[in-house]
Amino acid sequence: MTRVCVEDFEKDALRLLDKNALDYYRSGAGEQLTLNLNREAFKKIRIRPRCLRDVSNIDIRCNVMGIDLKWPLGISPTAMQKLAHSDGEGANALAAGNVGSIFILSTLSTMSIEEVASVAPNTNKWFQLYVYKDRSLTEKMVRRAEEASFKAIVLTIDAPIFGQRRSDIRNGFSLPSNLRLANFQSLQAAAGVQSDGEGTSGINVYVARQFDATLTWKDLAWLVKLTRLPIILKGVLTHEDAILAREVGCAGIIVSNHGGRQIDTVPASIEALPEIVKAVGNDLVVMLDGGIRDGNDIFKALALGAKVVFVGRPALWGLACGGQKGVEEVLNILKKDFEISLALAGCQKLSDISGDMVAHESTYAKL
Numbered sequence: 001m002t003r004v005c006v007e008d009f010e011k012d013a014l015r016l017l018d019k020n021a022l023d024y025y026r027s028g029a030g031e032q033l034t035l036n037l038n039r040e041a042f043k044k045i046r047i048r049p050r051c052l053r054d055v056s057n058i059d060i061r062c063n064v065m066g067i068d069l070k071w072p073l074g075i076s077p078t079a080m081q082k083l084a085h086s087d088g089e090g091a092n093a094l095a096a097g098n099v100g101s102i103f104i105l106s107t108l109s110t111m112s113i114e115e116v117a118s119v120a121p122n123t124n125k126w127f128q129l130y131v132y133k134d135r136s137l138t139e140k141m142v143r144r145a146e147e148a149s150f151k152a153i154v155l156t157i158d159a160p161i162f163g164q165r166r167s168d169i170r171n172g173f174s175l176p177s178n179l180r181l182a183n184f185q186s187l188q189a190a191a192g193v194q195s196d197g198e199g200t201s202g203i204n205v206y207v208a209r210q211f212d213a214t215l216t217w218k219d220l221a222w223l224v225k226l227t228r229l230p231i232i233l234k235g236v237l238t239h240e241d242a243i244l245a246r247e248v249g250c251a252g253i254i255v256s257n258h259g260g261r262q263i264d265t266v267p268a269s270i271e272a273l274p275e276i277v278k279a280v281g282n283d284l285v286v287m288l289d290g291g292i293r294d295g296n297d298i299f300k301a302l303a304l305g306a307k308v309v310f311v312g313r314p315a316l317w318g319l320a321c322g323g324q325k326g327v328e329e330v331l332n333i334l335k336k337d338f339e340i341s342l343a344l345a346g347c348q349k350l351s352d353i354s355g356d357m358v359a360h361e362s363t364y365a366k367l
């Protein structure tokens with residue numbers, strides 16, 4: 001059957017992926033309250049459409065941090081994409097480029113920085129960084145991203161250790177022996193993700209051994225000074241941290257709860273967005289991921305002040321269903337859907353979207 005929405009790809013991906021990979025991709029942490037909230041919160045926002053406004057010429061192009069994009073959506077960093085398809089991160093990056101999106105490559109990728117750069121040279125790419133206990137290793141990754149023409153460093157700040165994803169613990173999640181974390185190919189200790197046995201997730205074991213959980217805001221000065229690339233912080237959920245991000249010299253932030261995979265019961269990203277936009281929206285590029293599944297979600301996030309949004313799992317579902325082509329289909333569906341949302345809400349271009357075009361459902365319940 002023709003797939004017409006992200007959900008259709010998800011349903012097919014659920015049949016195609018093995019349990020180890022599927023549970024790793026779809027899970028959230030703890031009771032998965034935040035994972036579910038990321039979707040529920042969007043459903044509680046109503047669009048207030050304006051009518052009789054010429055929408056014959058829809059234009060969704062934008063410029064984000066100096067990069068011209070065909071539309072305001074990119075692909076979030078997700079680890080180990082060869083679990084979904086043998087073409088892995090390269091296919092995802094190529095699809096992003098073909099549909100005019102940004103691709104963010106995870107530190108924990110199954111294709112290296114250099115491989116992705118050579119497969120998808122024309123895609124706008126950012127590199128997502130985790131800070132390793134071995135700072136020289138961390139510094140080398142930043143240099144490699146610079147040399148491979150990545151255009152920003154996205155530092156993920158919500159993962160000093162990994163959240164308790166119960167299915168991965170039950171499954172004893174491990175990266176299959178034919179796959180490696182490709183950015184560390186020559187370093188055996190940093191390239192494999194193996195469970196310690198029953199009742200442990202290999203990725204949690206890996207992160208506890210390798211990531212630097214001592215990281216604080218003071219270390220950010222080191223990172224900002226280290227590279228000529230702009231620094232974007234991913235995982236901001238409060239206006240307090242957004243203000244600190246501005247103080248340390250970051251160029252942007254991604255409001256995110258890691259797709260509900262870190263600390264459970266934190267707000268949905270879309271719930272956290274308004275306080276952050278209010279605090280720093282004039283000074284930093286505020287972006288968002290978490291729960292975006294259709295054009296209306298993109299519209300709502302932009303109305304609440306995000307400049308661009310990102311999707312994680314939808315791209316993985318596309319990858320599982322058909323490699324590069326599958327991701328392109330997902331992105332094209334989202335793009336078309338967003339154009340329709342824009343037109344039906346009475347907007348011709350992104351700057352026509354305003355905060356008063358959305359309202360929380362409670363506004364209407366009071367009537």
Ligand SMILES: Cc1cc2nc3c(=O)[nH]c(=O)nc-3n(C[C@H](O)[C@H](O)[C@H](O)COP(=O)(O)O)c2cc1C
Pocket residue numbers: 024025026038076077078079106107108128156234256257258259260261289290291292310311312313314
């Ligand atoms: C399977 C999977 C792996 C992920 N790996 C990373 C990662 O390596 N680095 C990171 O910063 N975020 C990672 N994330 C979080 C995503 O970047 C993003 O915040 C989240 O997927 C957005 O929510 P969505 O899946 O609802 O679109 C991962 C998410 C998933 C689902």
